Amino acid sequence: MSLALLAQLKIQDRSSATSSCVESNGFCPQWIADNWERYKTPLIQHIELTLISVAIGFVIAFWLALLAHRRRWLIPPITQFTGILYTIPSVAAFFLLLPLTGRGSTTAVIALVAYTLLIIFRNVTTGLDGVPAEARDAGRGMGLTAHQLLWRVELPLALPEIMAGLRIAVTTTVGLTSLVFLAGAGGLGEAIFSDLQFRSNVVVAGGLCVLLAVVLDLLVLGVQTLLTPWTRAAAR
Amino acid sequence: MTHTFAALGEFGDAINFIFSSRENQRGAPVGGSHNLPLIWEHLKLCAVAMAAALVVALPLGLVLGHTGKGSFLAISTSNVGRAVPSVALIALFIAFLPGSPEFLNVTLALALLAIPPILTNTYVGVQQTDRDAVDAARGMGLSGYQIIRSIELPLALPLIFGGIKTSTVNVIATATIAPLVGVVTLGDPLVAFSVYGREGQIGASIIVAALAIAAEVGLSAVQNAVTPTGIKLERGAEGRARARFGLTKRRIQTAP
Numbered sequence: 305m306s307l308a309l310l311a312q313l314k315i316q317d318r319s320s321a322t323s324s325c326v327e328s329n330g331f332c333p334q335w336i337a338d339n340w341e342r343y344k345t346p347l348i349q350h351i352e353l354t355l356i357s358v359a360i361g362f363v364i365a366f367w368l369a370l371l372a373h374r375r376r377w378l379i380p381p382i383t384q385f386t387g388i389l390y391t392i393p394s395v396a397a398f399f400l401l402l403p404l405t406g407r408g409s410t411t412a413v414i415a416l417v418a419y420t421l422l423i424i425f426r427n428v429t430t431g432l433d434g435v436p437a438e439a440r441d442a443g444r445g446m447g448l449t450a451h452q453l454l455w456r457v458e459l460p461l462a463l464p465e466i467m468a469g470l471r472i473a474v475t476t477t478v479g480l481t482s483l484v485f486l487a488g489a490g491g492l493g494e495a496i497f498s499d500l501q502f503r504s505n506v507v508v509a510g511g512l513c514v515l516l517a518v519v520l521d522l523l524v525l526g527v528q529t530l531l532t533p534w535t536r537a538a539a540r
Numbered sequence: 541m542t543h544t545f546a547a548l549g550e551f552g553d554a555i556n557f558i559f560s561s562r563e564n565q566r567g568a569p570v571g572g573s574h575n576l577p578l579i580w581e582h583l584k585l586c587a588v589a590m591a592a593a594l595v596v597a598l599p600l601g602l603v604l605g606h607t608g609k610g611s612f613l614a615i616s617t618s619n620v621g622r623a624v625p626s627v628a629l630i631a632l633f634i635a636f637l638p639g640s641p642e643f644l645n646v647t648l649a650l651a652l653l654a655i656p657p658i659l660t661n662t663y664v665g666v667q668q669t670d671r672d673a674v675d676a677a678r679g680m681g682l683s684g685y686q687i688i689r690s691i692e693l694p695l696a697l698p699l700i701f702g703g704i705k706t707s708t709v710n711v712i713a714t715a716t717i718a719p720l721v722g723v724v725t726l727g728d729p730l731v732a733f734s735v736y737g738r739e740g741q742i743g744a745s746i747i748v749a750a751l752a753i754a755a756e757v758g759l760s761a762v763q764n765a766v767t768p769t770g771i772k773l774e775r776g777a778e779g780r781a782r783a784r785f786g787l788t789k790r791r792i793q794t795a796p
Contacts, residue, residue, distance in 0.1 A: 387756075388753065391709055391749075391752050391753050391756045392749045392752060392753070393709075393712065393713030393714075393716060393748055393749060393752050394713065395713060395716045395717060395727065395730065395745075395748070396713070396716065396730075396745035396746075396748040396749045396752075397745075397749075398745075399730055399741045399742055399744075399745040400742060400745045400746065400749065402550070402741065402742060403549065403550035403551060403742065472622065475619070475622045475623045476622055478623065478625070479622060479623065479624070479625040479626065480625075482625035482626075482627045482628065483625075483627060483717065486717075486730065486731070492625075493625070493627045496627050496628055496631045497627070497631070497720060500631050500634055500635065500720070500721065501635055501638065502635065503635045503636060505635075506628065506631040506632055506634075506635040507632075509628070510625065510627075510628030510629075510631060510632060513623075513628055514623050514624055514625075514628070517622070517623035518623060521619075521623070
């Protein structure tokens with residue numbers, strides 16, 4: 305038998321080997337291509353849960369940080385309270401919420417929101433604290449009211465730190481959302497656990513989680529670049 | 541005891557589950573003292589994983605921080621670590637190392653999860669030590685090892701313990717999903733509803749949350765105790781100076 309024929313046989317063997325690859329629990333690109341559809345719903349659930357949770361968490365934490373910006377004495381109690389929420393494992397939170405909200409995405413979102421609060425609150429507060437006193441003085445000298453000072457001077461200067469917090473919140477939430485299947489809310493974690501032993505499944509579902517985290521992280525970074533044109537001017 | 545907490549509804553049942561044992565529908569004993577083996581397995585798993593993570597991350601962070609090399613590795617490992625979900629990591633070990641014992645697989649996965657915060661915090665902690673102090677030590681003829689041992693390590697301890705704290709809490713939380721792959725930790729009542737019932741699910745969740753909070757509070761106390769007095773004083777002074785002169789330093793995100 306000539307070498308060429310051997311090579312041809314081998315190629316044919318591989319291309320028709322989908323089922324045997326699955327049977328021997330290998331990494332099977334063909335199986336992945338054929339079964340791509342089954343990851344669509346979990347992926348969409350995953351994205352929805354992550355975005356909703358981070359959005360709600362951001363609104364609450366941002367509001368708390370603005371509140372504490374005026375009333376400094378609020379910072380320690382808020383940090384402690386959100387710290388406790390951050391410490392309670394999300395898996396435990398899913399089940400602790402059972403008697404109150406039952407199983408499903410409401411429970412999942414509450415637990416995920418609770419987890420983001422500390423991260424975002426801390427970064428907004430740090431960002432606002434880092435605003436140079438000269439910038440504040442200049443703003444006041446221009447006759448800005450406290451409200452104008454906050455929105456036109458302090459928040460824009462605090463933006464990089466705020467966005468850094470948002471990025472951490474997003475990537476962490478993508479990771480935690482892979483556990484919400486325990487609360488009956490689906491997501492990519494459910495896909496992983498639907499066949500834990502099968503390598504192709506684990507790699508695809510796990511890979512999608514990581515990819516989602518990276519993409520969302522880059523999106524937030526992009527928004528930050530758009531919102532802070534002056535940092536680009538300074539870098540030039 | 542059984543009816544003491546009945547007024548609290550399902551939470552009352554759960555607290556009862558924690559303190560008093562009973563027979564489940566199949567007649568197997570659960571709850572009360574039967575939770576102890578679960579707690580023990582949970583703590584054992586966390587302790588072994590944390591020990592493994594410390595052995596790797598601490599020396600590596602100290603050396604990288606001391607030499608100033610590998611900043612990309614030390615910083616980005618943390619970012620990557622956040623993005624890789626714990627479930628996926630455990631599943632990877634199960635799927636690709638099918639022959640090895642479950643306990644070992646889960647330990648390795650948890651150790652990998654625990655490494656990034658410790659590594660990054662140690663690196664940043666050592667990097668941020670006062671360069672003047674290090675120069676002075678070098679001028680006094682201290683060797684590299686001596687500088688790490690008696691200058692950089694003590695000054696970096698608060699950040700290092702911050703990383704250890706974050707990792708520990710994370711590992712305690714993640715060990716809850718170990719029963720899904722055959723290691724019977726405190727997560728068992730959460731995933732085996734038919735064996736433990738709802739009071740078991742909620743009761744075990746309360747215990748896990750209590751363990752995590754205890755670890756957080758305990759390690760915070762340690763963190764506070766190992767912080768050199770000089771750093772505490774400086775932190776207050778620096779904070780005031782920053783607010784006054786608006787010194788904004790490029791901050792590297794570290795675990796709290």
